[in-house]
Amino acid sequence: MTEITKRRSDTKMVEYPSRSIVPERDIDKCPVLECRHLGIEFGGLKAVDDFNLTIGPTEIAGLIGPNGAGKTTVFNLLTKVYQPTHGMVMVDGKDTAGMNTIQASKLGLARTFQNIRLFSQMSVEDNVRIGLHNQIAYNTASGILRLPGFWKGEKKQHEKALELLSIFNMQDMANVKAGSLPYGAQRRLEILRALATSPKLLLLDEPAAGMNPKETEELMDTIIKIRNDFQIAIMLIEHDMNLVMGICEGICVLNFGKVIAKGTAEEIQNNPEVIEAYLGKQKEEA
Amino acid sequence: MNKTALISTLKKFSKQYLPCIIVTVFFIICQIMISANAMPRTTKSMLIPVCVYIVMAVSLNLTVGISGELSLGHAGFMSIGAFTGVVMATYSREVFGFSQPLQLIFALVIGGIMAGIMGFLIGIPVLRLRGDYLAIVTLAFGEIIRNILNCIYISLEGKDLHFGFNNNTLPGTQIMRGPTGVTGVKTISTFTAGFLLVLFTLIVVINLVHSRSGRAIMAIRDNRIAAESVGLNVTGYKLLAFVSSAVLAGMGGALFGLNYAVTSPSNFSFNASILILVYVVLGGIGNITGSVIAAAILYILPEELRSFNDYRMLAYAVVLIAVMLITNNAKIKNFINNLLKKNDEKGGETV
Ligand SMILES: Nc1ncnc2c1ncn2[C@@H]1O[C@H](COP(=O)(O)OP(=O)(O)OP(=O)(O)O)[C@@H](O)[C@H]1O
Ligand SMILES: [Mg+2]
Numbered sequence: 001m002t003e004i005t006k007r008r009s010d011t012k013m014v015e016y017p018s019r020s021i022v023p024e025r026d027i028d029k030c031p032v033l034e035c036r037h038l039g040i041e042f043g044g045l046k047a048v049d050d051f052n053l054t055i056g057p058t059e060i061a062g063l064i065g066p067n068g069a070g071k072t073t074v075f076n077l078l079t080k081v082y083q084p085t086h087g088m089v090m091v092d093g094k095d096t097a098g099m100n101t102i103q104a105s106k107l108g109l110a111r112t113f114q115n116i117r118l119f120s121q122m123s124v125e126d127n128v129r130i131g132l133h134n135q136i137a138y139n140t141a142s143g144i145l146r147l148p149g150f151w152k153g154e155k156k157q158h159e160k161a162l163e164l165l166s167i168f169n170m171q172d173m174a175n176v177k178a179g180s181l182p183y184g185a186q187r188r189l190e191i192l193r194a195l196a197t198s199p200k201l202l203l204l205d206e207p208a209a210g211m212n213p214k215e216t217e218e219l220m221d222t223i224i225k226i227r228n229d230f231q232i233a234i235m236l237i238e239h240d241m242n243l244v245m246g247i248c249e250g251i252c253v254l255n256f257g258k259v260i261a262k263g264t265a266e267e268i269q270n271n272p273e274v275i276e277a278y279l280g281k282q283k284e285e286a
Numbered sequence: 287m288n289k290t291a292l293i294s295t296l297k298k299f300s301k302q303y304l305p306c307i308i309v310t311v312f313f314i315i316c317q318i319m320i321s322a323n324a325m326p327r328t329t330k331s332m333l334i335p336v337c338v339y340i341v342m343a344v345s346l347n348l349t350v351g352i353s354g355e356l357s358l359g360h361a362g363f364m365s366i367g368a369f370t371g372v373v374m375a376t377y378s379r380e381v382f383g384f385s386q387p388l389q390l391i392f393a394l395v396i397g398g399i400m401a402g403i404m405g406f407l408i409g410i411p412v413l414r415l416r417g418d419y420l421a422i423v424t425l426a427f428g429e430i431i432r433n434i435l436n437c438i439y440i441s442l443e444g445k446d447l448h449f450g451f452n453n454n455t456l457p458g459t460q461i462m463r464g465p466t467g468v469t470g471v472k473t474i475s476t477f478t479a480g481f482l483l484v485l486f487t488l489i490v491v492i493n494l495v496h497s498r499s500g501r502a503i504m505a506i507r508d509n510r511i512a513a514e515s516v517g518l519n520v521t522g523y524k525l526l527a528f529v530s531s532a533v534l535a536g537m538g539g540a541l542f543g544l545n546y547a548v549t550s551p552s553n554f555s556f557n558a559s560i561l562i563l564v565y566v567v568l569g570g571i572g573n574i575t576g577s578v579i580a581a582a583i584l585y586i587l588p589e590e591l592r593s594f595n596d597y598r599m600l601a602y603a604v605v606l607i608a609v610m611l612i613t614n615n616a617k618i619k620n621f622i623n624n625l626l627k628k629n630d631e632k633g634g635e636t637v
Contacts, residue, residue: 102517102518126505145493
């Protein structure tokens with residue numbers, strides 16, 4: 001693990017109201033995400049209940065918990081796949097009430113999916129270019145008429161796409177069909193596509209699932225590198241405790257839709273309730 | 287160094303615009319045959335309809351293949367283009383005194399615009415929804431528009447167009463007469479115009495597909511949820527594909543209407559929509575070259591086979607299967623692809 005991780009592990013995710021006590025290095029900035037009493041019910045089932053969370057603009061946060069705890073549902077609430085039935089979400093100081101997924105994306109939220117959702121018929125480069133859609137734009141008419149705007153825009157998109165692909169060393173695969181990539185590469189491509197939208201907060205749903213330990217190790221370094229290079233916040237859901245404890249500066253534990261603990265890796269590892277609900281069980285399984 | 291770059295650009299270009307190249311080659315061959323008097327009259331009379339059906343198939347493929355929405359009323363847009371086109375050609379001749387090529391261009395443009403407006407009106411409510419509602423609505427649209435056209439009477443008196451609904455006592459010269467449709471139309475469509483329209487359609491569709499908007503359309507087709515998550519305007523791009531497809535169909539319809547002395551609403555039945563869909567499906571969904579080839583072969587063949595009488599339908603079935611195999615077979619596709627990029631650096635596609 002890199003120096004940065006160790007040095008930063010003393011910063012921690014903090015509770016709302018947070019403005020005055022966001023992690024130290026972000027103290028002068030407003031948090032990128034604030035959830036207050038966020039909740040959703042599916043026909044009586046409270047999948048997420050009274051979820052409060054604040055994330056600083058360059059924080060790496062972890063969201064963990066047993067299967068079915070409601071982690072993915074939190075991501076779906078943030079990105080407006082579902083509309084919350086309770087509470088509110090503020091992104092970069094703006095209330096997202098009534099917005100849809102597209103507006104949430106424009107506000108600076110980007111995500112990956114637990115069950116990979118690539119544009120599988122399209123090439124790797126085109127997948128990244130779709131992420132760049134709203135960043136490097138030219139209109140439809142100049143596309144059809146092949147006006148100068150088209151050539152300029154295409155060139156910029158191509159260069160930017162290759163630059164992004166180089167983060168995971170995937171430039172050589174630019175012309176491969178996304179659907180035919182190996183599993184790990186598909187996960188990495190999804191991260192790049194999300195990153196291409198220039199998000200303020202990157203949401204990663206189980207980014208290391210299906211990766212071998214070496215790939216996971218590389219992924220950890222890359223996530224930190226992405227945060228440092230792009231100066232964005234990252235929130236990730238993961239069952240791989242090495243990854244979570246290794247790179248997350250603040251961790252939030254969900255169980256049956258409720259937050260049962262929040263804190264640094266060390267605090268979470270020693271929290272009896274978390275051990276009871278989640279971590280302990282993991283050791284038994286191993 | 288520079289030479290290889292040039293060659294690879296040329297290869298990419300010829301691969302992208304392959305259907306344009308094929309169509310141009312065939313156009314030149316046909317022109318040579320015509321000027322040498324080597325083409326039978328029956329074949330010659332099919333040239334313009336073939337162009338029309340290629341336009342119809344390619345434009346429908348934009349909706350069905352590229353955008354992934356099923357449309358069952360493509361002939362409806364064709365009919366709007368056809369009748370608008372005939373009326374506009376007559377009007378511009380009588381009132382503006384346009385020459386024939388200008389009449390044709392005017393008819394194609396207005397026909398396309400009218401069909402596009404119709405597509406927009408249908409698409410706006412339907413394409414917001416998730417699910418295959420477009421199929422049902424376009425199916426209904428095709429039937430409704432045909433029944434409405436059956437009741438529309440249009441006449442030209444001096445500089446004024448008169449419209450009547452179920453009213454055949456309009457003053458002036460009648461242009462359109464309800465179920466009889468348009469009669470005594472000056473057939474100003476030409477094979478060259480048909481070829482140019484096919485080329486126009488192909489270039490619009492190919493350029494759209496290989497641009498930012500086209501990629502967005504295909505991304506939405508591949509995975510709607512992911513497309514929304516990166517901020518693509520799903521309804522907007524679906525609408526763009528559907529309306530473009532309707533405009534092109536309207537232009538094809540105008541060319542069609544101006545190719546026959548008589549055209550009636552019954553020419554644009556549900557069967558006509560399905561026929562176009564068959565061209566698209568057999569040519570390969572999303573495969574533009576396939577649409578061109580399938581439309582041409584499947585339009586000409588049944589006509590040419592008339593001399594075989596009893597075996598006609600049998601032969602047609604065999605051809606259907608053959609076209610399906612050729613345009614959708616991975617091996618044959620690979621073979622053609624390999625022919626096209628024989629000298630490209632090998633191994634570039636290994637993961
Ligand atoms: N659309 C929905 N309708 C009804 N119930 C739902 C819906 N989405 C999620 N749930 C329920 O909400 C609960 C939380 O699901 P969620 O997918 O968020 O779990 P998770 O923490 O991501 O689990 P995993 O670790 O397995 O991914 C589950 O009980 C699930 O059945
Ligand atoms: Mg999940």
